[in-house]
Amino acid sequence: xxxxxxxxxxxxxxxxxxxxxxxxxxxxxxxxxxxxxxxxxxxxxxxxxxxxxxxxxxxxxxxxxxxxxxxxxxxxxxxxxxxxxxxxxxxxxxxxxxxxxxxxxxxxxxxxxxxxxxxxxxxxxxxxxxxxxxxxxxxxxxxxxxxxxxxxxxxxxxxxxxxxxxxxxxxxxxxxxxxxxxxxxxxxxxxxxxxxxxxxxxxxxxxxxxxxxxxxxxxxxxxxxxxxxxxxxxxxxxxxxxxxxxxxxxxxxxxxxxxxxxxxxxxxxxxxxxxxxxxxxxxxxxxxxxxxxxxxxxxxxxxxxxxxxxxxxxxxxxxxxxxxxxxxxxxxxxxxxxxxxxxxxxxxxxxxxxxxxxxxxxxxxxxxxxxxxxxxxxxxxxxxxxxxxxxxxxxxxxxxxxxxxxxxxxxxxxxxxxxxxxxxxxxxxxxxxxxxxxxxxxxxxxxxxxxxxxxxxxxxxxxx
Amino acid sequence: xxxxxxxxxxxxxxxxxxxxxxxxxxxxxxxxxxxxxxxxxxxxxxxxxxxxxxxxxxxxxxxxxxxxxxxxxxxxxxxxxxxxxxxxxxxxxxxxxxxxxxxxxxxxxxxxxxxxxxxxxxxxxxxxxxxxxxxxxxxxxxxxxxxxxxxxxxxxxxxxxxxxxxxxxxxxxxxxxxxxxxxxxxxxxxxxxxxxxxxxxxxxxxxxxxxxxxxxxxxxxxxxxxxxxxxxxxxxxxxxxxxxxxxxxxxxxxxxxxxxxxx
Numbered sequence: 001x002x003x004x005x006x007x008x009x010x011x012x013x014x015x016x017x018x019x020x021x022x023x024x025x026x027x028x029x030x031x032x033x034x035x036x037x038x039x040x041x042x043x044x045x046x047x048x049x050x051x052x053x054x055x056x057x058x059x060x061x062x063x064x065x066x067x068x069x070x071x072x073x074x075x076x077x078x079x080x081x082x083x084x085x086x087x088x089x090x091x092x093x094x095x096x097x098x099x100x101x102x103x104x105x106x107x108x109x110x111x112x113x114x115x116x117x118x119x120x121x122x123x124x125x126x127x128x129x130x131x132x133x134x135x136x137x138x139x140x141x142x143x144x145x146x147x148x149x150x151x152x153x154x155x156x157x158x159x160x161x162x163x164x165x166x167x168x169x170x171x172x173x174x175x176x177x178x179x180x181x182x183x184x185x186x187x188x189x190x191x192x193x194x195x196x197x198x199x200x201x202x203x204x205x206x207x208x209x210x211x212x213x214x215x216x217x218x219x220x221x222x223x224x225x226x227x228x229x230x231x232x233x234x235x236x237x238x239x240x241x242x243x244x245x246x247x248x249x250x251x252x253x254x255x256x257x258x259x260x261x262x263x264x265x266x267x268x269x270x271x272x273x274x275x276x277x278x279x280x281x282x283x284x285x286x287x288x289x290x291x292x293x294x295x296x297x298x299x300x301x302x303x304x305x306x307x308x309x310x311x312x313x314x315x316x317x318x319x320x321x322x323x324x325x326x327x328x329x330x331x332x333x334x335x336x337x338x339x340x341x342x343x344x345x346x347x348x349x350x351x352x353x354x355x356x357x358x359x360x361x362x363x364x365x366x367x368x369x370x371x372x373x374x375x376x377x378x379x380x381x382x383x384x385x386x387x388x389x390x391x392x393x394x395x396x397x398x399x400x401x402x403x404x405x406x407x408x409x410x411x412x413x414x415x416x417x418x419x420x421x422x423x424x425x426x427x428x429x430x431x432x433x434x435x436x437x438x439x440x441x442x443x444x445x446x447x448x449x450x451x452x453x454x455x456x457x458x459x460x461x462x463x464x
Numbered sequence: 465x466x467x468x469x470x471x472x473x474x475x476x477x478x479x480x481x482x483x484x485x486x487x488x489x490x491x492x493x494x495x496x497x498x499x500x501x502x503x504x505x506x507x508x509x510x511x512x513x514x515x516x517x518x519x520x521x522x523x524x525x526x527x528x529x530x531x532x533x534x535x536x537x538x539x540x541x542x543x544x545x546x547x548x549x550x551x552x553x554x555x556x557x558x559x560x561x562x563x564x565x566x567x568x569x570x571x572x573x574x575x576x577x578x579x580x581x582x583x584x585x586x587x588x589x590x591x592x593x594x595x596x597x598x599x600x601x602x603x604x605x606x607x608x609x610x611x612x613x614x615x616x617x618x619x620x621x622x623x624x625x626x627x628x629x630x631x632x633x634x635x636x637x638x639x640x641x642x643x644x645x646x647x648x649x650x651x652x653x654x655x656x657x658x659x660x661x662x663x664x665x666x667x668x669x670x671x672x673x674x675x676x677x678x679x680x681x682x683x684x685x686x687x688x689x690x691x692x693x694x695x696x697x698x699x700x701x702x703x704x705x706x707x708x709x710x711x712x713x714x715x716x717x718x719x720x721x722x723x724x725x726x727x
Contacts, residue, residue, distance in 0.1 A: 226651060270648040289495075300654045312651035313539070316476070318500050319651060 002087055002456070003067045005045040012062060013048065021049040021096070031076060032091055033084070038340050040081040040426055044071060044091035051096050053170055053178060053209040060207065061176030063090055069459050070174075072203040074115060074142030079343055080425030082149065082202045086460040092207065094144055100124055101210070107184045108215045109167055114144030114208050121213075131218040133159035135251075136421065137328055144208040150200035152421035154251040154283075157243075157378035159216075161421070163199045168212035171198055171205075174452040184212055197447065202423050203458040205451040219285035222250070223292050224314035226323055227303045228276030232256060232361070235278035236354035238306040239377045242282070243350060247299050252378025253281040253327060254353070259334065259374050263326045266333035271326050272319070276309060280377065281327060330374050331383070338370070338387035342400055342427075346411035347381040347420030359410050360384050369399050381420030408434070424462045432463070465518030465614070468572065469509045469579045470565065470593070471502040471537055473530040474586040498533045501581030503540075503649035504642045508611070509579045510541045510650065516614055518576070519543045525553065525565055534666045539652035544665035546572070552671050555684030557691075558591050564682055565592070566599035567674045577619065578639040582607055590641070597639040604639040605632050609646045 010024060023029070024046050034041040050056050063070045069089030076083060085091050097113035100121070104111070110125055110132070119139035125132050136146060136153035145151075147169070152161040168182035171194075182188060182195035198206055229235035239252055256278050260271045273279075282299060286292040300311040314323045335341060348356050357373065360382075364371040370389055375382035386403045388396045408418060408431045418424065418431045433441055444463045448455070455464070476497035509520045522537035522545040524530050534545035548568045556564060569575060578597070583590035590606070597604035610622040612631065620633045624643050671677055680686060706713055721727045 225654070272648055272651050297654070301658070304655060304658070311654040313654055314651060316497050316500070318503070322648065323651075 002069045002089060002459070005068055005089065009062070009066060009068065010046065013046065013059065016055070016058060017048055021051070023047040032073065032093070035073075035076045035078040035081060035083050035425075037079050037081045037084075037425070037427055038342070040084055042084055042086050042088065044085035045088045047091045047093055049093045049096045053172060056092060056172045056207055056209050057176045057178050059090065059092065059176075060172050060174060063456055064175040064454060067454060067456065069456050070207075071458050072144075072148075072207050074145035074148075075117065075140050077138045077141045078145065078149070078425060079345070079422045080419070080427040082423055082425030082458070082461060083145075084426060086426060089456075094142060097209065098142075103128060103130075104184065105130070108217075109184050109212050110215055111210065111212050112143055113210060114142060116143045117141065118143060118146060125215055126218055129218045130215040132165065132213060132215055133250075134162045134165055137331060143211060143213070147199055147208055147211060148202050149421065149423035152376070152379065152381060154253060154376060156376060156381070157252055158248045158250040158285075163196065165214045166195060166199050166211060167214050169195050169198055169208055170210035172207040172209055174206070174454065174457050178209075179206075182212065197451075200423070202425060202462050204448060204462050204464075205457065207457070220287045221289060221292055222283055222285040222320075223296055224251075224281060224283045224320060224323060225296055225300060225303075226273065226312040226314055227280040227282065227300075227308045228273060228310050228312070229278045229280070229308055230276060232278040232357060233354055234307040235280050236357055236377055238280060238303055238308065239353060240351040241302060241306055242299055243378070245299065245302055247295050249282045249295075249299065249378065250285050251281070251283040252376070253374070254357075254377035255279050255281065255327070255330070255374045256372070258372050259330055260326065262333040262337045262372070263329045266336045267326065267329055269322075269326070272314075272322055273312060280308075281314075281323065334372055334385050334387070337372075338385075338389050340388040340396065341385045342404070343422070344384045344386070344404060344407045344411075345381065345419050345422040346384070346407065346416050347379070348411055348414045348416030350378065350380045352414040352416070353377050353380055353382065356382060356410060356414060356416070360407065363403060363406055367399055367402055369403060371403065376420070379420070380416070404431070426461055429462065429464070465512060465516050465576045466574055467509045467512060467518060467520045467577045467579060468569065468575050469502070469505050469520060469522045469537065469542065470596070471506070471522050471524050471533050471581075472499045472584050472586075473497070473524065473526050473533045474499045474584055496529075496532070498536050499581055499584045499586075501583055501585070501642075501644055502533075503581075504644060504646050505579045505581045506537055506540050506542065507647045507649040508608075508640075508642045509577075511647070512577070512579075512611060512614065513541075521545055521572070523565070523568060523572075524548070525556075525561065525568070528668070531666055531668075535657070535664050536652050538660070538664055538666070539654070539656045540650055541653075541656075544667075546667050546669055548669045550670040550682075552679045553683045555687065556682065557687035557689035558587075558589055558595060559688060560682055560684075560686040562592055562595035562599055563686065566596050567676060568669050569596070569600060570675060571669060571673050576636050578602075578637070580639065580641040582641045582643055593639060593641040600637075600639070602637050602639060603634040604641070605634060606641045607643045608640045609643045611640075 028047050032047050033043045069087040071085040072092045073083040094115040098115040099113045102111040133155050135155045136151040146162050150163045260274050284292045284296045360371050370387040373384035424432045473496045476495040513520050520542045522534050522542045525548040531547050580593035605621045605623050607624040608621045609624050613620040623630045
């Protein structure tokens with residue numbers, strides 16, 4: 001088993017980490033004992049706010065030699081307990097490594113440290129008329145956190161996910177060795193893609209200390225459409241028709257009136273329209289008004305022919321702020337509507353989304369628990385929340401397990417995945433194992449051992 | 465209720481530059497939009513119509529392309545609209561503008577309520593609404609946050625007077641300007657735009673339609689205001705940084721605020 005962090009270890013670390021960046025025992029802020037998933041917490045024995053690759057390498061070498069577990073943490077905005085130090089040990093906080101190192105406008109890449117926040121990154125590149133397309137809802141997440149979970153977000157329909165924008169990584173391996181994988185080159189078919197193994201590995205294979213990200217020219221204009229439907233089914237069934245029409249919105253979001261109401265209460269602000277039971281929210285981008293108008297007009301007509309009761313235009317900054325501001329608050333709004341909740345972030349093929357949402361509604365009725373949700377209908381990734389409300393701890397545990405069990409089974413039946421963008425972390429391991437089966441799990445375990453033979457990196461996560 | 469909403473087309477960005485030589489706003493290449501404050505006025509008008517019945521029409525003054533804001537008002541739910549457009553109206557100051565708008569309102573006639581935004585994002589005077597009411601010799605209320613009642617030929621409104629809220633009952637016809645964020649404006653409907661296709665009910669009015677056709681009273685020649693110079697406000701980016709114990713710092717900040725007579 002692992003060794004505890006001893007006084008000797010602390011003395012060693014203190015020799016090169018100043019005391020204001022090293023915290024032990026009672027000095028550790030309780031935030032470091034959990035992420036945003038309720039109910040899973042454990043304190044690390046030491047927290048170090050790291051500032052360089054060299055420092056991380058030195059710490060890892062020591063941890064490796066002394067068999068001490070290490071967990072990396074960014075902003076702690078994860079939803080599956082991925083950055084909780086289940087075995088104690090050392091926690092590396094990357095938030096001080098938050099410099100944007102280089103903008104290369106000849107290769108259209110930006111090189112960043114791991115702790116740069118998503119909102120800082122997008123603001124910086126957009127000031128230079130460039131565009132980092134991945135757009136997860138949690139803008140205060142760190143970029144390395146996004147890379148570690150292969151975060152997706154709202155623009156995945158048109159632009160793909162984080163993996164598609166990671167060109168190169170600097171990674172500290174568990175024994176302290178440093179590797180540079182990938183780079184600025186656009187093409188690379190040179191051996192196994194270690195870079196793609198690190199993306200989405202949730203801090204279990206190596207520690208990202210620098211990333212080269214691919215950028216695109218910033219589209220000059222965006223326009224959204226808010227499309228009301230008189231039932232949920234009709235709304236979601238329109239999505240495959242939109243995709244089939246070959247028009248490519250950047251986002252196709254799905255929302256129900258209940259969720260909109262939570263956000264009205266949470267924000268203390270009325271939504272632009274809440275008369276209908278279900279809505280799609282579509283976004284189009286492009287370089288001229290004419291081009292965008294041509295695209296959204298044909299999709300608007302398609303929506304009306306599929307039974308939309310209207311199509312509203314969200315074209316000015318004020319309108320976008322009003323509609324997308326509410327959309328951005330959905331997670332927090334649902335959280336505020338209940339005492340405790342847990343989330344299911346499954347991703348199903350886009351033509352099965354309606355079936356899955358209807359199933360979640362039936363399930364809520366059958367087992368008598370509230371399951372609101374919303375999701376990225378355009379890419380099949382749903383965010384479904386099982387809410388505790390006034391259940392006792394015992395009832396809650398039982399019903400949650402029952403609900404999750406059925407939801408994940410249903411997702412599998414529809415050829416979906418356990419997680420679309422939040423990752424597996426600690427909380428979803430069982431569901432992943434069930435879905436992957438022994439053969440794939442053992443292959444993944446061998447990959448883990450190839451990187452981390454002592455299993456000191458983020459133990460107890462993903463496939464362990 | 466016959467309701468008229470006054471709207472204006474403004475530059476669609478707050479980064480409008482002033483030509484340093486001529487002192488004129490550079491409008492070329494800048495996209496325009498409906499004055500954002502007017503959206504609250506349209507929403508208020510639509511809610512009154514929904515509760516008390518009647519019709520809503522939008523009215524604007526501007527070049528022919530200002531028709532776009534009337535169409536937008538119609539897509540948001542207004543029944544029809546009017547554009548007051550005539551070269552002889554160009555270069556109007558607040559007084560000349562309000563004389564023009566009230567002249568056009570007289571040609572419409574039979575109006576119960578005029579609804580305006582509290583101000584525009586380009587002119588920023590917040591005077592056009594109240595001055596129109598003066599020209600028409602009807603009561604008005606500015607910065608209205610709520611309509612509490614309309615009965616027996618009277619309207620009761622709540623006005624935001626910064627330090628206090630004032631409830632005011634006025635005889636109709638009357639004019640109100642609607643406070644920012646008094647409501648959440650509805651979105652324009654593409655379905656309505658498809659229904660109208662190229663037959664949006666917008667009429668154009670010129671000086672020839674007015675009771676008082678004397679061109680000297682309108683546009684630049686009817687404007688007593690002489691603009692000497694337009695310039696962007698100076699940006700104040702003075703900064704000072706202090707370090708020390710929280711209590712000392714708090715005292716220091718309090719002293720500075722007192723010195724500058726802010727507190």
